[in-house]
Amino acid sequence: MKEFEVAYPIRQIPSEEELRKAAARAMGVSPAKVAESRVVRRSLDARGEILYRYRIAASTTDEPALEEYILPEYQYVENAEPVVVIGGGPAGMFASLRLLMEGRKPVILERGKDVHARKRDIGALSQNGALDPDSNFCFGEGGAGTFSDGKLFTRSNKRGDIREVLHQLVAFGADPSILVDAHPHIGSDRLPAIVENIRKCIVEHGGEYHFETRAVDFKLHDEGNLKRWDVICAGGETYSARSVILAAGHSSKEIYRLFDSKGWPLEAKGFALGVRAEHPQSLINNIRYHGKYQPWMPAAEYSLVTQAQGRGVFSFCMCPGGILVPSATAPGEVVLNGMSNSDRSSRWANAGIVCQVEPGDVPDYDRYGVFALLEFQSEVERRMYSFSSSIKAPAQRMLDFCRKATSAGLPPTSYHPGAVSAPLHELLPEFVYSRLREAFPAFNRTMKGFYTNDALLLACESRTSSPVRIPRNPETMSCIDLPGLYPCGEGAGYAGGIVSSAVDGILAAAAATA
Numbered sequence: 001m002k003e004f005e006v007a008y009p010i011r012q013i014p015s016e017e018e019l020r021k022a023a024a025r026a027m028g029v030s031p032a033k034v035a036e037s038r039v040v041r042r043s044l045d046a047r048g049e050i051l052y053r054y055r056i057a058a059s060t061t062d063e064p065a066l067e068e069y070i071l072p073e074y075q076y077v078e079n080a081e082p083v084v085v086i087g088g089g090p091a092g093m094f095a096s097l098r099l100l101m102e103g104r105k106p107v108i109l110e111r112g113k114d115v116h117a118r119k120r121d122i123g124a125l126s127q128n129g130a131l132d133p134d135s136n137f138c139f140g141e142g143g144a145g146t147f148s149d150g151k152l153f154t155r156s157n158k159r160g161d162i163r164e165v166l167h168q169l170v171a172f173g174a175d176p177s178i179l180v181d182a183h184p185h186i187g188s189d190r191l192p193a194i195v196e197n198i199r200k201c202i203v204e205h206g207g208e209y210h211f212e213t214r215a216v217d218f219k220l221h222d223e224g225n226l227k228r229w230d231v232i233c234a235g236g237e238t239y240s241a242r243s244v245i246l247a248a249g250h251s252s253k254e255i256y257r258l259f260d261s262k263g264w265p266l267e268a269k270g271f272a273l274g275v276r277a278e279h280p281q282s283l284i285n286n287i288r289y290h291g292k293y294q295p296w297m298p299a300a301e302y303s304l305v306t307q308a309q310g311r312g313v314f315s316f317c318m319c320p321g322g323i324l325v326p327s328a329t330a331p332g333e334v335v336l337n338g339m340s341n342s343d344r345s346s347r348w349a350n351a352g353i354v355c356q357v358e359p360g361d362v363p364d365y366d367r368y369g370v371f372a373l374l375e376f377q378s379e380v381e382r383r384m385y386s387f388s389s390s391i392k393a394p395a396q397r398m399l400d401f402c403r404k405a406t407s408a409g410l411p412p413t414s415y416h417p418g419a420v421s422a423p424l425h426e427l428l429p430e431f432v433y434s435r436l437r438e439a440f441p442a443f444n445r446t447m448k449g450f451y452t453n454d455a456l457l458l459a460c461e462s463r464t465s466s467p468v469r470i471p472r473n474p475e476t477m478s479c480i481d482l483p484g485l486y487p488c489g490e491g492a493g494y495a496g497g498i499v500s501s502a503v504d505g506i507l508a509a510a511a512a513t514a
């Protein structure tokens, strides 16, 4: 077996015959000796001529066949031992699928609604600011990943095998290109159907889904070797199991409060805070494709990072051809995030531009102990709401922001609730502002044209990751001194995106069934 790279102009999709000939050349054999040649990775290269670079795996007729990834089968589990899974986001869904593979019955408790009802709620939120604290851009079937860009960032297998995630996504309806693309994404128009297919599979195999079911308390019954957890829900129902997978996401603050009230361990953890920057997509295309953009090319992406005053400032969750959405989970907060459809065809490019915040950066909040950063995060989100008295986003043009000048007029924005001109240089914490101010001109050195008053900054981008971690035993993956309770995904502080949360959910399910 040999892996090698070939490059073709962006519009020239190589035929099987071309790949066979390329493999023959790379392996020094005749084309007839090539048994198989398969694309394993595809990445766009716009540095000079615009190309796709293909990584090809090939074998000769004398060698064993190339390895096929085979998904383990799901078992029928209606009468099998249950595992309660709190949260139906990527961590909870993929944990549940793994439970089916292991012959255990997932019982999923999800505070939000199914994906169809949820669509109506986020429509109402975007149109008239009506926030349902249980059904919004973070909460509901599929979790925070459902109405997102569906970027599948993680290509690294460091924390677990991502093939189990990607191959299942394809089996449930994602385009197979996600298996090879260097920067795969699915899109908000496709994700709801995929999430629904996952639910149907779980239910058809005997698992249970309970929507509008919010877990509010946990009780451990410890009878010697027999340990059992009761999960008590807001409506009074109780679900019992020997193992509970806790995959409630980074916005389920009540879960952290519950842990604290019980004296269960929690740790403060850094997160990143800043703004969403929105440029016209045409401007980003022009920069990234060096003026050679054609309408049939993919909307250009970017990824930027710099150091400012000894701290990382970086772009986060960039959405080419996307829109900005209100992703707060409680009334009185303004939080922004980005999503896009599969064709990424909107007029705008947006990304979080954020500065790392560490425990210890906000001594005024020390009195909140482990919740110092959580309180700080909430306070900034509430400050933005207080400024606009609504979920309209306080906003400023990029150069005005750096000059500390309130913008006289704002450019159009994709953020449906709207934006209001605001002195973000005053509203953001000074140590965040001063670093962002240094970063924007620095980014212009890598992306000439990025630093422009045609770009709008909207605040705030604050839910980059959880500011609290639930520590777990590295060997058993369960909470310290709480056997059978498995915190996982972004809310537990061990993941930061759709794929990494899904992988962490799989690991939790594997640990729960070991």
Ligand SMILES: Cc1cc2nc3c(=O)[nH]c(=O)nc-3n(C[C@H](O)[C@H](O)[C@H](O)COP(=O)(O)OP(=O)(O)OC[C@H]3O[C@@H](n4cnc5c(N)ncnc54)[C@H](O)[C@@H]3O)c2cc1C
Pocket (backbone or CB within 6 Å): 086, 087, 088, 089, 090, 091, 092, 109, 110, 111, 112, 137, 138, 139, 140, 141, 142, 143, 144, 145, 146, 147, 148, 149, 150, 151, 152, 153, 213, 214, 215, 216, 247, 248, 249, 250, 251, 252, 255, 317, 325, 327, 337, 338, 339, 488, 489, 490, 491, 495, 496, 497, 498, 499, 501, 502
């Ligand atoms: C608008 C937006 C765009 C994003 N875009 C991307 C992207 O393109 N790529 C990417 O990798 N990541 C993206 N993210 C982040 C990504 O969605 C998260 O990292 C990921 O969903 C975390 O998965 P999770 O399962 O750990 O938690 P979540 O997805 O947050 O799921 C947790 C679930 O638990 C439920 N829940 C919470 N508390 C309880 C309770 N007490 N009882 C019962 N249920 C409860 C919630 O309703 C939720 O459904 C985006 C996020 C948002 C908001």
